[in-house]
Amino acid sequence: MTNFARVLGLVAGIAVLSGQIAHAGYITFTDRAAWRAAAGGGVGDLAENFNSFTGTTIYGNPTGIDAGFLHFATVSNNYGSDTSWSVRTASNLAGSQTVNGSAYVSLVSYSPSGGDTLITHVPLVALGFDYRGPSNTPSNDANPLTLITSLGDNITGPTILGSSSGFFGILYTGGEFFTSIEVRDFTDNRTFFGADNFEAFSALGDSVPVPGALALLGLGLLGAGAMRRRR
DSSP: OOHHHHHHHHHHHHHHHHHHHHHTOEEEESOHHHHHHHTTSSOOSEEEOOTTOOSSOOBOOTTOEEETTEEEOOOOOOSTTSOEEEEEOGGGOTTSOOSSSSOEEEEEEESOSSOEEEEEEEEESEEEEEEEOOTTSOGGGOOEEEEEETTOOEEEEEEOOTTOEEEEEEEEOSSOOEEEEEEEOTTTSEEEEEEEEEEEESSOSSOOOOHHHHHHHHHHHHHHHHHHHHO
16 A cells, blocks of 8 residues: 555544534534634524514414524423413513513423524524523422434533523534524423523624635645646
8 A cells, every 4th residue: 555545544534523513513612702703703693582573462372483584493381371381471470480571482391302492594603692591480390401413412511590691502513503492491391481582693604714624725735736637
C-alpha cells in the first residue's frame, strides 16, 4: 500500500468519525443573550409571543394549536378540558403558570402515553423560550424535563419548580436542523409549566464549518496534491 493510500484511508476514517460527533453537536443555554450570540448574533428570524390570542378563552383542541411558526400537538386526553398544550390569555393566569403577564402556552399533562410534541413549520438550528412553573404545584413534583428532538437527541431541559422561571435554549452546532421537540418527564410523567417568548434561528448567522466537511475537504486536497506529484 502506498503512503498516499494509507493517508487517504486515515482521512476517510476521520470523516466518518467526525460525522458521528457532529450529530451530537448541540449546546443548551440558560441565558438568552448568550444563546443569541452563539447562534450568530442578533435576534432570531422567527418569534412567537402568543399576544394575538385574546379574550378569556383557553385555546386548545384535540388536534393541537397553531401559533406562528409553531404547532403544539395535543396528545394527552385525561385531564378534562385542560389537557396537554393550551394557550391562555392574561386573564387566566391567577394561581397558574404566570410567565410575563400576557398570553402564553401552558402544558398540563398527567401520565401521557407518549410525549407532548411541539412541531415547527420550518427546520431550525436553534430554539429558545422563557418558562415558569405553576405556583400551585409542590416543589417535590418538580423534575427536569427531557426534550427529545427530531434528530433523536435526549436533551436535559429545565427543572420546573413551583413558581420558578428562566430561559432555556438549544443550539445545534453541526449544521443539522430539527423540526420537532417531544417534551417528557421521565421521573413521574407529570408535566406542568408555562412558556412564552419563543424565538428561533432557521439558519446560523455565521457559517461554521462542519467537522465532517473539513475532513472531506482534506480528502480533496490530498487528491489534488497527488495529481500534481504524478505530473
